[in-house]
Amino acid sequence: MAFGVEKNKIARGRRTARNIVLWSSTALAIGYGTTNVTAQTTPTTERVSSQSAVRSFNIPAQPLLSALSTFNRQAGIQVTQASGAAARNVAVNAVRGNMSPEQALAQMLSGTGVTYKFTGNRAAVIGARQSVNGAAGSDESTVLAPIIITSNRARNSGSGFQGTPDWVYEQPSSVSVISREAIQNAPVRNTRDLLDNVAGVYANRSEAQNPGIAVNIRGLQDQNRVVTMIDGARQNFQRSGHGATQRTYVDTAFIREIDVEKSGTSSVGGAGALGGSVNFRTVGADDIITGDKKWGVEVNAGTGTNEFTFDGSGIAAFRLSDSFSVLGGVARKKVGEYDIGKNGELTLNDLTVEDGAVISTGQEVLATILKAEAEFTDDLNGSLAWIRNDSEFSHGSYDTDGLVLTENTQDVLNNTITANLNWDPDSDLINLNARLWYNHTRNKEVRGASTVTNYLDWPVNYSLGTVGVSLDNTSTVDTALGALSFNYGVEAFWDRGKTEADTFYASDGTDLTASFTGSTPSGNRDVYSAFANATLEHDDWLVVSGGLRYDYYKLHGNTSVFGLENVTRQVYGCTRYRFGTCVAWGNVDQLVTVYPETVLNVDNSQGEFLPTAMVAVKPYDWLQPFVKYSRSMRPPSIMETFFTGGHPGATVVQYAPNPDLMAEVGDTFEIGANITQNGLFSADDSFRFKAVGFYRQIDNYISMGTVVRPETGREHTAYVNVDGTTRMKGIELEANYDAGPWYAGISYTHLKTDFGDSYTYAGTTYEVSPSVIFVPPRNKITVDAGVRVFEEKLVLGGRISHVGGTSPNIGLLTSSYVSEDYTLYDLYGSYAFNENTKLRVAVTNLTDVAYVPALGTTSYPGPGRTVTASLNFKF
Template identity: 65%
Template sequence: MSMRVRVGVLGLNGARQAGGRTRQARLSATTAFAILSVITSAHAQSVPAAQAQAKVAATVAFNIPSQPLASAIRSFGRQSGMQITLSSAPSGSVNTNAVVGRLTPADALDRMLSGTGVSAHISGDGVAATIGGADIVNAIPQEDGVTQLAPIVIKGGRRASSGSGYRGTPDWVYEEPASVSVISREAIQSSPARNARDLLDTAAGVYANRSEGQNPGITVNIRGLQDQNRVVTMIDGARQNFQRNGHGSTQRTYVETAFIREIDVEKSGTSGVGGAGALGGSVNFRTIEADDLIEDGRQWGGESNATVGTNEFQFDGASMAAVRLSDSFSVLGGISHKKIGAYDIGENGDIKLYDSSVHDGAAIFTGQDSYSYLLKAEAELTDDLDTSLTWLRNDSDFSQGSYNNDGDLDEDTQQVLNDTITSSFHWDPDSELIDFNARLWYNHTRNREKRYGSAINDDGFPVNYALGTLGFSIDNTSRFETAGGSLSLNYGVEAFFDRGKTETLEDYFLNGVDMTATYTGTTPSGDRDVYSAFANATFEHDDWLMAQAGLRYDYYNLSGDASLYGLEVKTIDNRRCRLYFPNGVTCRIWTGTIDRVTVYPENVIPVDNSDGALLPSAMLAVKPVDWLQPFAKYSRSFRPPTIMETFLTGGHPGVNLVENAPNPDLVAEEGNTFELGVNTTTDGLLSADDSVRLKAVGFYREIENYIALGTVHRAETGRDYASYVNVDGTTRMKGIELEASYDAGKWYAGLSYTYLKTDFGTSYSYDGTSYEIEPSIIFVPPRNKFTIDAGMRLFDDKLTIGGRATHVGGTSPNIGVLASNYVTEDYSLYDIYGSYAFNDTVKLRFAVNNVTDVAYVPALGTISLPGPGRTATASLNFKF
């Protein structure tokens, strides 16, 4: 009996709607780039009428061998970038045909299922497919011999950049049995940001440190962990390990919002690429691809955007374009410019202000002037081999400083240049045993600073901080079908090599003493190498059971020479006898003086610190019903000491040379994380077109050997110093994270909630002695953070109007020298936003942040830098 499938159009976050909201969310033309604006205007009136048909007609490279139906469908989903959801499990007795070559998804399915008695249909918008098998138990006979089958629905998977989740969060996030969050392109474009760190505020369990609010570099805090590479921060998989010491956070990532495709956040340890040396998860800023700019059926395309606003939001614009030179080769390029001034703080509220950093209502030096550049080439060398090469540069100028006690303004000018180069190689031949990836990347961050102040010459004292990191990874995935279900093995190696160099262009002498190390010692030079090997097995049974087990081995080595400075007072007799007594031996009258001179002898301490650890992980997920997936996960993580922690020396710049000491004997931090979570995905709950998405995770984390600043006594000099030490006992963090959304087409609502409790150790041991002095662990995130976002879509989805309310609890840091500066109070912020799409190529976006003009100090910030007051922005976006 012949069989066919009847299916409606299935979409992702409004792909059900005419035109597709998600596809309208694009970067647009900027008035700052006049030439591109003219080109855009010429195209604005000619909207492609057959975009959906062109998408269906797009070809993909397939290599699917003959195999049982269930595994064949999984291979199809993987190779087409889609994820499979089975509403009824087909029998393994059906074998499919081999499919090799570049085909449309429809042609590939037709060839794969030919003669099997199974049919498939791709929806009109090309984002979904329905597949049925002849032996599905609940098949219902229909008229004329036609059978309506229980469907297998294929939806956008990990390659999807948007979905029906909260503000465009891809659906795979709510189907992944792990604590992950994604900030989608839709959310990025809808939220004009002074800094990319602002985009992280709505993610559960994630915080952006703002203690260095004058610095555009991003410091990410996940579940209470930050700095010293505890959270691995990446751009396209390339680690951003640069750090610089100061009075606030130390880790820095420089990236602009214009080129970000999505931000992927992993909140626990993983046995895969990117997990080496990560104690508290990872954040990966993924850049745009040619397919994001080129509409299906065209050979080229581009986008431009211009944003202006109030409160010194002067300009943020970008233009980017891509061209497909052939069916297998494309290139992409872009440029962005952001110019932001020193913002005014809010006027409503009672907060403590520092006259040294807030002047006439403005937080001084909170502006920046930055340019970013992106070049990317993508090639499909053969049907089963593709590669890419990307270069991203961020060039930022900004200043730091304050008013001194004399009322004069001290300004340190900063120029940061960040270059990230990544290359990837993917080979997926006609074999389920090979799905091979190789990556090579290099990141170099250089911070050129000119320090000004009373103790330094009038021209400023130049200091250069730099860190280069070279890394690579190789991994392969092999897939097998067993009697009990499907088994996949992912295994490989990765490594990275940090090379830090801090130097001055000239020596700095104070009262005849070389004090140069006071500028170079707090962000010291040194080398660090990290190696890792890993394997992870995933077993799936009948689409209701998933089990994972992984094992990673991490090894590190720190090498070089560290310096420890002592202090001695020497007596130098410069006298000469002017007149002797008659005995000719005893001096009666002296000329000259006896001088007391302070010297700082340098003790060179060799560093050769290495260690390794086995790190297991395990996960179990079940799906008792289609819409519910509880899961449990355990992971062990390992974070090697950094160059800064190991080689620290010197002291406060220009003041004290004997304040800090290195610690070549630090041991790595090790963590155990336990998680219980649940995923919920439901469509058609209250109406035919609505969707419900929810992820809730509870976690408990224990950390041994946590590294923090303490006071130590060094026998070489007989003096006490500040030094990084391993904290005794167990540092604990526990909490609850929730992200959820409801989308009914005409209106939507979403929320995120975080509860976090941290408990840091209060004692440490050094050289056999136990100290009760509490380390300066400053950054303790708030216990509660809550965001709710809701809006409406009107006039056939052309107009969107929404609002967002955010409440953040207060913080109470541990005792430390500067801790009182980092105490923050509860605050609530209210934002409104919206957009109007004139057509598929022109969109106007608008937003007002901090509508009530609240004066507040942001969480993980400092009272010397309150947050910005009311700010209105307008963005004009073009696609050409």
Template identity: 55%
Template structure:
């Protein structure tokens, strides 16, 4: 049998993502761990070995062009390690120890499955990053399921906090939805967010962030973050990358030697962390078909914020959202259900069907100046349905993948106001499809891979409100509907990418995609007119076209207000060609420098183009639509390097690192501004395109060293943004004070991300690695206004946090996890948050995980 170092580790099933094409290999003689790591990188497949596992056997060098299974066999030929493909596509490694001939440790079957190498969701990188990330010539991060479970997260915000270049917005902390910022870009679908590839496009305008993604971590297998341009499926209509939440599969629940499996997880803790639990079960009905189901429930109360330190802004603003050191309505009750079927219709055709439902109940509100509590009940139900297939008939020219998806989100609100609860519904229904194929051709200069296809989707936004007419004929509920308008947006995209691999040292990729959009909807602009009862005064405050809109009224006279409506129909469309290019070299097997360029394009969101109305239940005189809004576009340049080294100081250790420097120019960046509407004769807020170019630049580093008995890793982010400072509103008439033509002004940018953020994560594995104890230190710098129009509520000071976590494996089936977050009970406002919602104080949690 294969002899491993004395680790006391019970081997699990290992996964290889199969690829039938021949590849170029150049693997020297190495210990087993290093050899398999090199095999992974050079084959583009994945054999995952647990951290700390090694062998006293050395493999053969392999150099030349081979199919992956042949290369793997040659690696072990004559070493005492044999390789054979068995039934059910299983490969079994076995060997003698080379000295006594007696058997040692057995490695259970290596299951070969025809999936993308991205199916690997864990590895030796920071936060369990798999090795395929270090073959990607670009800025990609992965949060593994183990890292998610170790985080003891209140919601999905917490598990993304340590990713380089990523922040989550906490300005709407009473809402369980999350808003993700990547490299300073957020909201309005600038970053495409999805669950199993299904877009999550919901927007809701409020005082803070607008984009809301409703996903619980209970059944998330991995979170994949791409921070630049996405050249293939998932990149349509996105300016700054993508975030994809991937759900668990049957293989995550069923152990290798069984036909069924169950996983139960239960967590409780202090600081209103009442309960967070889940149960998932899967059964393999045959070798070609399996089903999975699960349900999770979370009950989190109103947390207490930290007591050590002073939150200056909270003291200045008062405590409308805080009582007795707790943030009111910061709790939630959340139920998640997941159903999934996976199978093979034939030897070369596989499929999966899944349905995830997130059902969250929460409240929003605050104490008013009269110390009366206003509470709004919120219910969000999000259904995500996906169906995908892969057809791989064994031809180098065909590897076809397709997906159909549907997402429906309903946010029902019972708004508290003077006459009782006001029922409101904000909705976003989205559906789409994608189809892509990969062909490989051997040429005289190297292996040429062609990836081409299309994707398209539709977003239907709809807000429903009751009618609340006042004595002047104004609908007081229109403010809800105007700020969250109904409309439709269609996005279509076709793409083609060619990758040439010359030998094992040079890779060149060139791509081109075309994005097209159309956005339609209807809304109104509300004006304001006054009718004088009695003899009009002699002074008119506002004349338009020979008519006095507003009189100066003596005390003896009265006026009647009216709010005429001016219909606005929006029908905008456009498209853009978007090139991309990447060059990567490998001067050494462990080092891959690269440079990358990508042009991206984001159409306006429904909210941006159609916004109208004003604050709810008051005069609708704040917002107006902008039918002339232009899409944003960006050019992003990256230079970086991947470092992947095994057996650095010993046969069992590993080092992984990804470093990326980027520079991005954004044209027509969309912000809030003030414009003059000719029909209504008034100033309004609307979304506008900034003049000139907005510049963004930064550095992102993620690294991890794992020696088996201990590990240390971390991430670092430096980010700087120079927003364009003026805008020009293009319309029928932009206002008499400029003589027509343009109206330059200063825009309002709500959020300024911090320039610096870093995390150091280290731990030890004891008692034959059954016990893991780790600590995490995170520092986030303060934010600064880009220029004088930043909303002061969203400026935050720097803070440093300490977290402790650990686990103890009683057996392969039972594990205890524990965590203490914010150990020092630090009082702070999270970055991209507001002083009205300070972050949770010290929280201790414990969880039990059972697998059987």
């Protein structure tokens, strides 16, 4: 169970909406120049502010259309070909080094005879290709239809669903991106709320007050099945409870982009990832400093109704020289105990909902960021960053009678340090990346005084530290069939988990400390991986790739299993009574319960080869169908392997470790298509579409079961490998149409999961023990639309989200985790007073619906109607 920050009850009654004005900073202005360019050998252009930032480029010589895709990703602006263009025979120059996107474009097109001009509608049009002798329009010339280069509202935003950048719709895989535009336009109680509209992705809400993010992708979550990262640094922290176990702590103020990969990869970050990955990428100096300025500041401040008390941040960046910049920021968020919706019928938990408010759902978060970015030489650059997040909230528990809730205060401190180097000399064979990172998460808990803790406040500290390193290189060669690139490297990380508590003795003197420390046990896990992937781009219509990864893991350390015996011991006590009063003392025999401990040495390792393969074709310039296969493996976690003890303060014989767990191994098959179309119905419109159908099967899925340990001869609850094959299949799509003055987008997920319900242990088959396996709803759909008026200064939009009902697959507590269908209506808007100041407002749950969020619990219904406003200011 989980409850909030405030210890004292807050007087509840009707909460009236506040008028809100927020002081904040944002760089939303992008200047656009207009210049007409005649056909010439070397194209020219006028500087545009969004194209002026220096970036690192590595684009081999290749056909124009495939080069545009690479340029798009590396430049951070969007490059697509207009309908009907035919540029298959145009080859462009290699571009390598640090320069502005406009300089890179000019170098890439130099000598090709292809001309372009930047227009006033945030676009550059590539026009005619000249002949070598410069006679434009002569018999030797090849005329190209316009190619539009869209300069987005933010460099990492684009024309896709809720500002998704265009490279997502050119990537032949199941990738989704939450852009900074979408992040800034959505004031949220918690970072996890940003994931709600992503196809195939859910955020667990079984602990409403915990600001940690638990991600579910295609039905998989917890135990590091989905790898979550901050700037590539893994966030492996876990904590046992009555809900999700895996948590990531990051503040929205510092997020530049959220990248979601939903299947296995043969590249950096894929080691040990069974169900994909989520990478929270943080802001850099280029996001804060605009144009040719040497410094920049962004300030945001927001508040709202329904206990949305404050959400504010300040970020400053300084360019100390042309090759060195620093960035620092601080963010603070405070939200309180919110009211649930008033429209609809819910079966409420009287212990967690009082007068329509969900008690103890508050949280306070203080986050900071420091980052330095440097270009040591023309071909060597690097960065060093430290992100810190301190979150305070509460985690409640029932007393032994099950009728009283006690508050367990929580203070979670997360520190993530990353160091990156990129060496990209003037060679097609070298583009080397080296990364070193460290993450440490500490959960400092004080369990409230109750019968469980002998009426004392009891401290328990959970921590996990992870060190990681990776090294990869990309080499590109030209072949008769096209550009062939190789990406290959190694990565490794080391988990060290430790849980500590004061020694706890029961009333009879029995040591029950393991009942506080055993369910989130101490232990060690090492993971090593080597990978290689080859990609062939033939002309501009065929992409074929194949990769192989080898993952190896080792779990090692000591854990315990506890037995139970009733023994007779001599104790000093009363030997003779007279009229109910002791008149003689001495040694007497007394029957007592003891828990003999057997220490187990864990030494579990396994390795697996994991192939990937992908084929994508372009029968038309606007259409890219693809198929992909990937095999992935997840090592058992420290929690699953070293699990021991029992419910806090009660017993140590309930749980037992399983040092012989096997890794989960999955096979994922995908078929999908990308559609990228400009000028569909008008000269300035755009259409983006990605659809993926998938089927995933998993062997050795790990869940809870009852086992008989030979050391005790008793039954214990332990993690076991489920028999048979666990299956997930579904359809995901994201689409957006943008006509400039108005836009409309949709995200849809259909998912069906089938978990096993039996397991075999020591030659005997059993049914899976009660334990919650969260199953996402079969259907989820979001429709988002809006208008832009007054030269796009004013944006007004609305969103409808429908989520199907769901319940856990297995579980003793399934009645608490059931949710019914619900539909939410949201409104949002923004007004740009000038290019440096923007006001944003939003109304979430407009109709004040009472609902239980998917992957949530009836103890914590979702928030009712909430009005928020924020001011963003950048200078």
